[in-house]
Amino acid sequence: MYKSWKTVQPYILALPQTLVFLLFLIFPILMILLVSFWEFNGYTMVPGFTLSNYTDIFTSDVYLRTYLNTFKYVILVWFFCLAIAFPVAYFLAFHIQNQKLQIILFLICTVPFWTSNIIRMISWIPVLGKEGLINSTLMSLNLIQQPIEWLLYSDFAVVLGMVHLFNFFMIAPIFNSLMRIDRNLITAAEDMGASGWQILREIILPLAAPGIAIGSIFIVTLVMGEFVTVRLMGGGQSASVGKLIQTQIGSLQYPLAAANAVVLLIVTLILVSGILRVVDIRKEL
């Protein structure tokens, strides 16, 4: 009796979590999958079975182009986030000895999250616009005659906006990895005459890899589904898969939007599993 209770116990403990996942994650995804095979009659969806939503996606070059454009954002945002996050995390982890100061500086990294992301986006407009801060400064210094237009409503602005939004998701896991590195390893390497560059390459980078991988997963999943930044910073002229789905939902074409969501989910899962193959993040957890 007691023994069987022991074996059941973990299952019972896991039950609430499982139910929550089933109800709020698995069930909605199954609904989306189901709806993606339904038909659309011009104003609402009709239960049925059709593959036309999927054939539309795979035969039209619009979707291909939109996916390529989204991948472009993913790669650029990932690259710049990493390029900024690693030095920041490195500085916080290795150069700030005072723990209190370390925590304060880390919290400062979260400042952008204190306001809504829409406000953070909109606040870029007076900076980057034609009559904005940068352009008017450059013009008054006589460095340019015409305002630089690609600062706003361009791919540059979209990537800038997303790096601004998501950078912290890269900083936090890398910082976490770096803090776990045994300082004796570095001392030992120094004692054996390794240069700073060698220490970084041979010790710190490999040990930070799980953090980088976790950050990359955050960035990839966030950017793949992004539509608000793409619309506001791209001035509505840039396309992403998320924005495409949003437009379809806006005109009530739920089945087509659902099919797109399913494809997007699969593509994102492939990307994430690719990252997991390269780096074993279990070491981190």
Added chain:
Amino acid sequence: MAKLSRRQLIRTGLAAGAAVAVTRCANNTNQAQAPSGTPNNPATGPEVNTNQVKDVTLRMIGTGVSQINEIRDKAQEDLGFKIDVRALSTEENNQIAITQPGQYDLFDGEYFSLPLVVPSGNLQAIDVSRIKEFDKIVPIFTQNKFDGARVEQAQGTYPYRVMYLREQGSKEFATEPTNWATLIPFQYNADTLGYRPDLIGSTKIESWAQLFDPQFRGKTSILDIPSIGIMDAAMVVEAAGLMKFGDKGNMTKQEIDQITDILKEQKRNGQFRAFWKTFDESVNLMASGEVVLQSMWSPAVTAVKARGIDCIYAPLKEGYRAWGGGVGLSKNLSGIQLDAAYEYLNWMLEGWMGAFLGRQGYYSAIPENARKYMTPAEWDFWYEGKPAAEDMVDPFGKTLEKKGAVRDGGSFKERMGNVVVWNSTMDEQVHLVKKWNEFIAS
């Protein structure tokens, strides 16, 4: 996507329960069967009536009047029952109207959404005989007449086309006036291009075609809402002589393909600075000088002016693109709640609300009723197109126009009479959205 969250399930359940309870109670008192005051149902004491109506709460979703709390407060005060409003975007409004009928009692939406909403069967026909001043409503809506002006030939989802149902319970639009209406109008307007006279140089803006003028390359914008944006694009393309349409308001697949090709080419050439989706975006684009000429909504022009920036709402020779908003009844309404809803519809036409909206530049379904609540100077400025005899102040206390200013485009007759196209839902809506996405992605 069946958006059935737990919360909505409970809410719908509660609402349905409440509706059942209310209907039962109402039936018991023998009130719902015959109109009050008729021999079968003699009018009861006034206290009973007021007490019952006091317990009624009407839930309203919408994009127009629902956005303004002052109107709700005044209606509650005058009518004695409660109104809960939920302000939504056009897209959300249609989504809820179609997919969540249990969520609302009154639907405040635009006429062009009706070809989508009515087939869902979620609205009930409005009994025209219970709308006291129905005959006084501007005939654009009720008869498609306007003193022979060109609005009578307007294309698109013009209100008259979707104003009446064949019979009570029908999901099909009638071609002739019947006793069963879809929406009772309360506000409408004529839209056109707005521009910044200080940034546009000496050029005069007189035609829609100028949106594609190479002179304004990288300084123009249009709306990124397919149903509305395509109509503005159609006005531009037609005015520029780039293509002709059988019916702009109901394009064929080939016409949609052709117009999106033209739009894509313009985009490639860098004609557009940005596309906007919300009111605020259009105001910011214009006020910041990012854009000097763009499709705009009337209050957006006012909002730009209110920041002290000059902005003109250009009367164009090809005419205006119009839109109209009205309130409809949910199929859930019955008994005393339905009575209350009719009271609201009648109150809406009575004039106070028309005047309130009129001070922001919208037109009222019964202008002469709105006039009762407007000062002569306000009436002359907003409806007659005469110079403002005093500063024009909106209902929120903001000065919109200085003394002596004249409304762009002139009088009510001139502006509404020159409407040539209305916001539209086309038969090829699915194809349109697909091509529109292509244009955005290109």
